[in-house]
Amino acid sequence: MTRARLVVKGIVQGVGFRPFVYRIATANRLVGFVRNLGDAGVEVVVEGTPHSISRFVTQLQTEQPPTSRIHQVDVTHPSETGEFNDFRILKSSEARVHAGSVIPPDIAICDNCLRELRTNRDRRHDYFFITCTDCGPRYTIIDALPYDRPRTTMRDFEMCKKCSNEYKDPSNRRFHAQTVACASCGPSVILVRREGSRVDSADPIREAGRLLERGCILAIKGNGGYHLASSTSLTEPIARLRKTKFRLQKPLAVMARDLETVRSFAEVAPVEAELMTSYVKPIVLLRKRSGFNLSEQIAPGLHNIGVMLPYTGLHNMLFDETSERAFVMTSANPPEEPIIKDDEEAFARLRDVVDYFLVHNRRISQRCDDSVVRFLDSTPTLLRRSRGYAPAPITVAVPKDACALGVGGELNVTSCLIYHGRAYMTQHIGDVETLQTFQFQKEATRHLLTLTGCKPNMVGRDLHPLFNTTKLAEELAQESSVRAVPVQHHHAHVAGLMAEHNVDEMVGICCDGYGYGEDGSAWGGEIILGDHNGHKRVRHLELQPMIGGDVATKYPLRMVAGILGDQPEVGDWLLERRQYFRHGEEEINMLLKQARSTQPMTTSCGRVLDAISAILDLCHERTYEGEPAMKLESAAFGGKDVLGIEPMLNGKAIETSPMIRWIFANLGRFSVRDLAYSAQSYLARSLGKSATIVANELGLKTIGFTGGVACNEAITGILRATVESEGLRFLVHQSVPPGDGGLSFGQAVVAAQSP
Ligand SMILES: [Zn+2]
Numbered sequence: 001m002t003r004a005r006l007v008v009k010g011i012v013q014g015v016g017f018r019p020f021v022y023r024i025a026t027a028n029r030l031v032g033f034v035r036n037l038g039d040a041g042v043e044v045v046v047e048g049t050p051h052s053i054s055r056f057v058t059q060l061q062t063e064q065p066p067t068s069r070i071h072q073v074d075v076t077h078p079s080e081t082g083e084f085n086d087f088r089i090l091k092s093s094e095a096r097v098h099a100g101s102v103i104p105p106d107i108a109i110c111d112n113c114l115r116e117l118r119t120n121r122d123r124r125h126d127y128f129f130i131t132c133t134d135c136g137p138r139y140t141i142i143d144a145l146p147y148d149r150p151r152t153t154m155r156d157f158e159m160c161k162k163c164s165n166e167y168k169d170p171s172n173r174r175f176h177a178q179t180v181a182c183a184s185c186g187p188s189v190i191l192v193r194r195e196g197s198r199v200d201s202a203d204p205i206r207e208a209g210r211l212l213e214r215g216c217i218l219a220i221k222g223n224g225g226y227h228l229a230s231s232t233s234l235t236e237p238i239a240r241l242r243k244t245k246f247r248l249q250k251p252l253a254v255m256a257r258d259l260e261t262v263r264s265f266a267e268v269a270p271v272e273a274e275l276m277t278s279y280v281k282p283i284v285l286l287r288k289r290s291g292f293n294l295s296e297q298i299a300p301g302l303h304n305i306g307v308m309l310p311y312t313g314l315h316n317m318l319f320d321e322t323s324e325r326a327f328v329m330t331s332a333n334p335p336e337e338p339i340i341k342d343d344e345e346a347f348a349r350l351r352d353v354v355d356y357f358l359v360h361n362r363r364i365s366q367r368c369d370d371s372v373v374r375f376l377d378s379t380p381t382l383l384r385r386s387r388g389y390a391p392a393p394i395t396v397a398v399p400k401d402a403c404a405l406g407v408g409g410e411l412n413v414t415s416c417l418i419y420h421g422r423a424y425m426t427q428h429i430g431d432v433e434t435l436q437t438f439q440f441q442k443e444a445t446r447h448l449l450t451l452t453g454c455k456p457n458m459v460g461r462d463l464h465p466l467f468n469t470t471k472l473a474e475e476l477a478q479e480s481s482v483r484a485v486p487v488q489h490h491h492a493h494v495a496g497l498m499a500e501h502n503v504d505e506m507v508g509i510c511c512d513g514y515g516y517g518e519d520g521s522a523w524g525g526e527i528i529l530g531d532h533n534g535h536k537r538v539r540h541l542e543l544q545p546m547i548g549g550d551v552a553t554k555y556p557l558r559m560v561a562g563i564l565g566d567q568p569e570v571g572d573w574l575l576e577r578r579q580y581f582r583h584g585e586e587e588i589n590m591l592l593k594q595a596r597s598t599q600p601m602t603t604s605c606g607r608v609l610d611a612i613s614a615i616l617d618l619c620h621e622r623t624y625e626g627e628p629a630m631k632l633e634s635a636a637f638g639g640k641d642v643l644g645i646e647p648m649l650n651g652k653a654i655e656t657s658p659m660i661r662w663i664f665a666n667l668g669r670f671s672v673r674d675l676a677y678s679a680q681s682y683l684a685r686s687l688g689k690s691a692t693i694v695a696n697e698l699g700l701k702t703i704g705f706t707g708g709v710a711c712n713e714a715i716t717g718i719l720r721a722t723v724e725s726e727g728l729r730f731l732v733h734q735s736v737p738p739g740d741g742g743l744s745f746g747q748a749v750v751a752a753q754s755p
């Protein structure tokens with residue numbers, strides 16, 4: 001007989017790991033114990049024959065539960081004591097041995113639970129909060145470690161006898177499932193009118209579905225926060241929702257009954273179907289089908305729509321007694337604020353927006369929005385990495401001993417911790433311009449540090465001196481007496497892409513809306529060389545005036561006035577659009593005068609796309625981030641390049657003015673679709689050409705594309721073709737968002753590599 005002690009690191013709590021260890025230990029006739037540790041790891045001690053132990057250790061690493069992830073197993077062989085008679089799951093230990101283990105993300109309802117939910121004689125038939133060791137909320141319910149019920153928001157519900165028996169029965173699939181519950185002991189759900197009175201209904205969830213079908217707006221409490229829901233076939237409730245939510249144009253995500261139903265209004269490729277039905281179940285951006293017949297109010301002016309499938313028992317039941325194919329299901333967050341998670345706040349803030357509330361009585365520990373993914377070719381591109389992903393780590397190539405934190409920029413912020421070659425990112429935080437969102441980031445960042453048990457020895461932050469995230473980084477750095485490392489915005493994007501693919505030499509094309517440049521000006525169309533010497537800006541888009549600075553971001557006609565102000569016909573053309581200017585003709589005349597004087601200048605690719613969108617009358621006021629560029633992309637869908645001009649490279653600058661003048665001069669001569677396509681094509685071809693020239697000069701073989709514009713399908717596709725036709729390798733993000741949601745990752749990478 002011998003003894004072995006194993007310490008397992010990774011995602012091993014909340015995924016049925018101890019029951020799994022119990023099963024393989026007893027199958028191998030081993031005695032000993034398994035327990036959770038306070039650092040999110042698991043400790044196993046076994047005694048038995050050397051042969052059984054070695055088989056056990058192998059099985060532990062090859063047959064583990066599907067949602068678990070083992071990062072490391074440390075095996076030691078202390079001498080055997082003969083103290084055990086059987087194998088047991090022991091009470092968790094608070095001990096923290098190693099840093100870097102983490103709890104799992106929320107896991108969508110599994111097939112077994114779904115089957116029980118639908119089985120008449122099952123004791124959890126119709127029970128909305130049905131979960132097991134393989135599924136259910138995790139990240140959103142855990143307050144502290146180790147993962148046991150008393151440290152989750154399930155502690156408010158005492159298990160009944162039946163649930164408790166299942167919890168203790170090694171042969172049951174709810175053996176040691178911390179979220180086990182049933183209708184008699186677990187969370188319950190009620191339907192409440194807006195003014196607070198309870199609707200007397202025996203079946204509140206299906207009643208809610210019927211109300212949605214009749215045109216009501218509901219606030220529905222989910223696992224990670226509140227959603228606002230409405231019908232997708234009626235336009236009135238969506239219009240009302242938009243008005244009260246101050247989202248006049250922003251696309252709204254929908255939740256569809258099932259995959260087959262999705263196919264009735266959107267095109268679904270096999271890779272998309274696979275992700276939509278996986279345990280992650282994110283929102284996937286799909287192309288609308290021709291003859292799309294849900295309300296046009298859902299995603300106005302866009303050729304795609306964000307769709308997810310039901311991911312809890314509650315969501316599934318919502319569809320039971322309606323003929324609606326899908327419901328609008330959008331995060332309930334007041335403008336510029338995080339998603340609402342607490343009941344009191346929901347009732348106070350949403351009373352004027354909704355007709356009813358569908359609420360359960362389980363508290364939410366961590367708020368978490370739905371994730372959003374778009375497939376470009378067959379590559380999943382994360383537009384928002386949150387539920388189902390956070391805080392599961394991403395493997396990354398950085399120095400092993402580094403422990404570095406990144407805190408993001410200003411928009412779409414996340415925080416990211418890199419430790420021992422793994423990057424742990426928080427859920428989506430949002431734009432941290434307001435106090436509420438900034439507070440949320442502080443809490444989520446500290447929670448991440450507690451969960452992983454890591455203490456950063458570097459903190460990466462943006463170069464911008466006044467961002468809230470800059471203050472947060474300085475504060476965290478000071479607390480741990482470490483250094484805050486300023487990282488230029490586009491440098492962070494490119495460094496992140498390089499680390500994701502483990503390359504150390506690359507020409508990075510980085511296009512987005514805005515990043516504070518090394519010279520203090522507004523950058524956003526950059527070609528950056530990354531190699532062993534660090535990073536260097538080698539090319540950029542032509543500088544263009546932004547009349548009035550930031551205001552030009554909201555009103556893209558100001559970009560047009562700035563770029564085309566010297567063209568004689570532009571004055572009259574702008575006057576025809578005077579309704580889009582708050583001060584009409586007076587403002588236009590002032591703008592044209594200003595166009596000739598010094599203005600803040602920008603190399604932003606986003607602003608060029610905005611200008612084209614305005615010239616083509618696709619968008620004259622930006623009501624959500626990226627709106628003009630997204631509408632341009634949708635308008636260009638299916639178009640062809642009628643411009644075909646060669647890229648104009650002028651020293652370090654890639655010219656954009658001649659293309660913009662050409663588009664303007666050809667209005668009416670070609671279709672909006674072809675003009676829109678031609679503009680995107682020119683930008684992609686000229687960026688690609690410019691980058692390949694740099695790569696060829698230096699003998700580099702790899703070109704990468706990052707930044708928010710890398711979510712654009714047409715531009716990414718043309719860029720890929722341009723680069724690959726030169727025999728070079730083209731890289732895009734796969735695990736980290738290309739937009740500013742991935743900025744914290746890049747900052748942490750640079751910080752980790754800094755001396
Ligand atoms: Zn399950």
Ligand SMILES: [Zn+2]
Nearest residue numbers: 160163182185
């Ligand atoms: Zn029960």
Ligand SMILES: [Zn+2]
Nearest residue numbers: 512707708740
């Ligand atoms: Zn960016």
